[in-house]
Amino acid sequence: LAKTTxxxxxxxxxxxxxxxxxxxxxxxxxDYITWYQQFPSQGPRFIIQGYKTKxxxxxxxxxxxxxxxxxxxSLPRVSLSDTAVYYCLVxxxxxxxxKLIFGQGTTLQVKP
Amino acid sequence: NAGVTQTPKFQVLKTGQSMTLQCxxxxxxxxMSWYRQDPGMGLRLIHYSVGAGIxxxxxxxxxxxxxxxxxxxxxxxxxxxxxxxxSVYFCASSYSTGWETQYFGPGTRLLxx
Numbered sequence: 217l218a219k220t221t222x223x224x225x226x227x228x229x230x231x232x233x234x235x236x237x238x239x240x241x242x243x244x245x246x247d248y249i250t251w252y253q254q255f256p257s258q259g260p261r262f263i264i265q266g267y268k269t270k271x272x273x274x275x276x277x278x279x280x281x282x283x284x285x286x287x288x289x290s291l292p293r294v295s296l297s298d299t300a301v302y303y304c305l306v307x308x309x310x311x312x313x314x315k316l317i318f319g320q321g322t323t324l325q326v327k328p
Numbered sequence: 329n330a331g332v333t334q335t336p337k338f339q340v341l342k343t344g345q346s347m348t349l350q351c352x353x354x355x356x357x358x359x360m361s362w363y364r365q366d367p368g369m370g371l372r373l374i375h376y377s378v379g380a381g382i383x384x385x386x387x388x389x390x391x392x393x394x395x396x397x398x399x400x401x402x403x404x405x406x407x408x409x410x411x412x413x414x415s416v417y418f419c420a421s422s423y424s425t426g427w428e429t430q431y432f433g434p435g436t437r438l439l440x441x
Contacts, residue, residue, distance in 0.1 A: 260418075317373060317387065320369065
């Protein structure tokens with residue numbers, strides 16, 4: 217099972233770009249990298265997913281180097297509403313035992 | 329679609345009582361799971377199911393039972409509640425081939441006195 221390591225917390229200001237890096241040294245060949253966002257008193261929600269190189273959607277970008285041992289979630293021009301916990305997950309995909317393990321996540325605090 | 333629904337939203341139990349947390353989804357997802365979230369601990373997987381009639385343990389299964397008699401429902405049973413089970417419980421579901429993108433319910437807050 218690939219373990220992930222990410223910073224416990226980060227601070228930013230409105231309008232700035234925020235980059236959250238996640239380490240996953242033991243990622244397996246079939247694993248995807250997925251990021252979730254969780255607001256207080258809500259369940260997590262999917263942000264973005266990737267396998268290698270770069271993925272971009274309307275919310276964020278995900279950068280994955282060639283060795284796939286880390287990944288970086290990039291949030292462009294954050295606002296106060298982006299204050300949340302961000303989880304990096306690396307999936308276990310052997311047969312039917314696919315299950316996601318959430319770590320502690322990164323608490324992002326966006327200040328005015 | 330209602331998505332993933334959980335009941336109740338909040339529950340207070342006394343030590344030793346039993347109860348069932350309900351989870352239902354109307355998206356025809358094969359994969360369903362239960363997590364608990366404690367302050368500063370992130371989410372921890374309790375039990376999961378890859379289809380009706382199939383369940384398996386996650387990281388922290390002790391004190392909890394599950395069953396999956398239908399695709400739609402995945403109840404979580406606390407047989408004898410303990411204060412250590414005070415937590416927020418989330419249910420999630422996804423298609424088996426896309427399990428990486430799970431849909432989460434709104435959560436159930438449980439307080440065990």
